[in-house]
Amino acid sequence: GAGVSQSPSNKVTEKGKDVELRCDPISGHTALYWYRQSLGQGLEFLIYFQGNSAPDKSGLPSDRFSAERTGGSVSTLTIQRTQQEDSAVYLCASSLGVGGEQFFGPGTRLTVL
Amino acid sequence: GESVGLHLPTLSVQEGDNSIINCAYSNSASDYFIWYKQESGKGPQFIIDIRSNMDKRQGQRVTVLLNKTVKHLSLQIAATQPGDSAVYFCAEILNDYKLSFGAGTTVTVRA
Numbered sequence: 508g509a510g511v512s513q514s515p516s517n518k519v520t521e522k523g524k525d526v527e528l529r530c531d532p533i534s535g536h537t538a539l540y541w542y543r544q545s546l547g548q549g550l551e552f553l554i555y556f557q558g559n560s561a562p563d564k565s566g567l568p569s570d571r572f573s574a575e576r577t578g579g580s581v582s583t584l585t586i587q588r589t590q591q592e593d594s595a596v597y598l599c600a601s602s603l604g605v606g607g608e609q610f611f612g613p614g615t616r617l618t619v620l
Numbered sequence: 621g622e623s624v625g626l627h628l629p630t631l632s633v634q635e636g637d638n639s640i641i642n643c644a645y646s647n648s649a650s651d652y653f654i655w656y657k658q659e660s661g662k663g664p665q666f667i668i669d670i671r672s673n674m675d676k677r678q679g680q681r682v683t684v685l686l687n688k689t690v691k692h693l694s695l696q697i698a699a700t701q702p703g704d705s706a707v708y709f710c711a712e713i714l715n716d717y718k719l720s721f722g723a724g725t726t727v728t729v730r731a
């Protein structure tokens with residue numbers, strides 16, 4: 508398909524374990540964004556990539572969270588030493604360029620036991 | 621705290637009726653807003669946007685109204701259909717790219 512894809516769709520992990528979430532943006536989109544959606548809450552901005560660099564990491568909640576993007580395409584969001592409060596749906600979006608319409612993937616539902 | 625929010629968490633509407641979903645924002649400097657629709661298990665989907673130099677914008681069966689004086693947005697859906705059942709978010713755009721969403725309104729369409 509031509510949309511944004513994310514994997515896995517669901518992830519259950521134990522407290523203290525590390526997890527990696529993957530995002531495949533729409534081909535040709537240079538901007539990529541990560542958001543977090545907690546139950547009953549709106550979206551919380553985490554980080555934004557333009558190409559492989561991240562001009563804005565201001566939304567990452569702690570140093571346990573990191574993200575990278577390689578080849579101007581796939582991005583990975585890593586959460587180390589997961590905590591129960593990390594449980595949420597993690598959404599990725601991409602846009603043709605910064606300020607363009609953001610197209611969202613289906614999200615990864617993370618549950619930390 | 622959140623800069624964008626919605627008045628009501630749920631809205632039940634009869635199929636064929638018009639729906640009105642409201643949203644208040646607090647940042648008077650905001651100049652760009654988007655309404656999104658999110659169906660279960662999917663990511664948010666763009667519906668319609670509006671900039672602060674406008675007070676009304678129409679799309680297919682949807683109209684967005686912006687009242688800058690009271691910092692209020694509304695989304696009107698004409699002739700609501702079962703496929704319109706979803707969670708609706710208004711988003712404020714910060715720094716040209718950073719979306720800020722409220723908690724959303726869940727719309728349920730009754731047959």
